[in-house]
Amino acid sequence: MLELSSNTRVTELKDHSPAMLAALMSTGIFREGDNPDATIDELCWGFGLNPAILLQILARAQAAEVPSTIDISELDGMTLTQVVENIESSHHAYLRETLPVIGELIDRVVGVHGASDARLTDLQELFSNMMVGMESHMLHEEEALFPMVRDMENDGDIKPTRCGSAVGGPIACMENDHENVLLELARLRELTDDYAVPETACRTYRKMLEQLDQFNENTVVHVHKEDKVLFPGALKAQRALNGG
Numbered sequence: 001m002l003e004l005s006s007n008t009r010v011t012e013l014k015d016h017s018p019a020m021l022a023a024l025m026s027t028g029i030f031r032e033g034d035n036p037d038a039t040i041d042e043l044c045w046g047f048g049l050n051p052a053i054l055l056q057i058l059a060r061a062q063a064a065e066v067p068s069t070i071d072i073s074e075l076d077g078m079t080l081t082q083v084v085e086n087i088e089s090s091h092h093a094y095l096r097e098t099l100p101v102i103g104e105l106i107d108r109v110v111g112v113h114g115a116s117d118a119r120l121t122d123l124q125e126l127f128s129n130m131m132v133g134m135e136s137h138m139l140h141e142e143e144a145l146f147p148m149v150r151d152m153e154n155d156g157d158i159k160p161t162r163c164g165s166a167v168g169g170p171i172a173c174m175e176n177d178h179e180n181v182l183l184e185l186a187r188l189r190e191l192t193d194d195y196a197v198p199e200t201a202c203r204t205y206r207k208m209l210e211q212l213d214q215f216n217e218n219t220v221v222h223v224h225k226e227d228k229v230l231f232p233g234a235l236k237a238q239r240a241l242n243g244g
């Protein structure tokens, strides 16, 4: 992961992250053929833009960058209804079972080691916010988007849900939630040094890191399935339903 600062050069973005380079180019302050040795600071002030704003845009792009090794081939050939069922059983059920368990492990570790490591209390606060956000996000999917997808595929029509009867609105919200979750996962990795186990860690500490690592992995795949398969598929089905 590239450490971003106002002294980061465009050439470093090029080497480390196509997503960050694309995000930079989408702002229009750097174009093909411009000097790649320019720093973020130099680029921004040349256009009267506060570097802190660009750094935020780049950090979001980096967090959302999904490694190309994520394998979601298990979804190949599935109908959208089957994709929804796969997501509910492999990810939503996993989260409902595991989030409270991890939360409890973190509380125990903070109780013992929190006073000597401030990062653990940051981790506790971050994870507790993630738990609330993810439960509400899953409910949003289960009460709005998923029924719409099932209706489209099975009835050729959408019965109104809490988010109306078109998939575009909820999908825009969900994509935004996903970007935030990926940023939070990046922060979790940072706070745990990529889930590295300290030599002195007790059993509970080790278990906490192991479970957090699995949670990270499961969530990256979960988001990838929705962003890359379910959402585009649902939008396409909606267009077909509208005769487009």
Ligand SMILES: [Fe+2]
Residues within 6 Å of the ligand: 087, 091, 092, 138, 141, 222, 226
């Ligand atoms: Fe989901």
Ligand SMILES: [Fe+2]
Residues within 6 Å of the ligand: 137, 141, 174, 178, 223, 226
């Ligand atoms: Fe989601």
